[in-house]
Amino acid sequence: MLRPLVATALTVLSLSACATMGKRDALISDRPDFTEATALVDRGHVQVEAGSTLSRESEARVVSHGEVLMRAGLSSRLELRVAGNSFVQEQVDGLTQSGVQDASVGVKMRLLDAPEGRSWRPALSVIAHSTVPTGARIYRSQRVQPEVKVLTAWSLTDRLGFSSNLNVGRPFDGVRSFTEYAGSGSLGFAATDRIGLYAEAFAFAPQDGSKVVSKYVNSGFTFLFSPDVQLDVRGGIGPHSTQRRDYFAGVGLVVRR
Incomplete structure (x- = not known):
């Protein structure tokens, strides 16, 4: 599993949320950082988020294109989430392999709304989703891979x-199959009405007997071209592998309709 690519998927307080904080019709995306947003897409609206990532993990150099996440508002407290197959090209020791990864499907549910003003009580949502074995042979999992995410956010x-x-x-x-825990914390700042900044740390703790915890830090920004179109840029580093440190960097676009 290419954990830096996971980092491109998904925010609790995304950069777009920071860039438009306080606006009734704010565009809030689940990219570009790892932390997913508590906010849902409004009922009757569709939001498409996509991008590309360059990453290095151990001896592998990986480029990913697509990273498409389609979010559709079903009600005030429920959204449908469908992630398409990203095309991945991986190079290790001069050998290259490529193909599409598995798609995934799931839902996001709002449990607690954000309180008015500052409060110790956070906004609270949950995501339940799973991969679907639809990718190329070299990347296709023989089993579904379910995951549950508990999302919190404070103003x-x-x-x-x-x-x-x-x-x-x-x-x-x-x-x-084995259990894997992951956690993250993201600090977002609205520099202007169009520009948002963030800094984040996250980690993976697979319960596979390895006792290895992989830690990452990253930061980036978003820019709102319009209330419904957002550009994002991000980059981060991970643990040391051999004598070099892992890294990832990417760009993305979000469109709401």
Whole structure:
């Protein structure tokens, strides 16, 4: 599993949320950071989020294109989420392999609305989703890989917010399924009405007997071209592998209709 690519998927207080904080019709996306947003897409609206990522993990250099997430508002408290197959090209020791990854489908449910003003009580949502074995042979999992994410977000000031995720998943390594925990914290700042900034840390703790916890930090920004179109840029680093540190960087676009 290419964890830096996971980092491109999904925010609790996304950059777009920071960039438009306080607006009734704010565009709030689940990219570009790892932390998913508590906010849902409004009922009757569709939001498409996509991008590309360049990453390095251990000896592998990976480029991913697509990263498409389609979000559709079903009600005031429920949204449908369908992630398409990203095309991945991986190079290791001069050898290259490529193909599309598995798609996934799920829902996001709002449990608690954000309180008015500053409060110790966070906004609270949950995501339940799973991969579907639809990818190319070299990337297709033989089993579905379900995951549940608990999303929280606090407004610290009119321009500053903190959000976090706690995730529990069941990835499949080709031999067996195992439990994997993940957690994140993201600090977002609305620099202007169009520009948002964030800094984030997240980690994975697979319960596969390895006792390895992989930690990452990243930051980036978003720019709103219009109330319904957003550009994002991000970059981050991960743990040391051999004598070099892992990294990832990418760009993305969000469109709401």
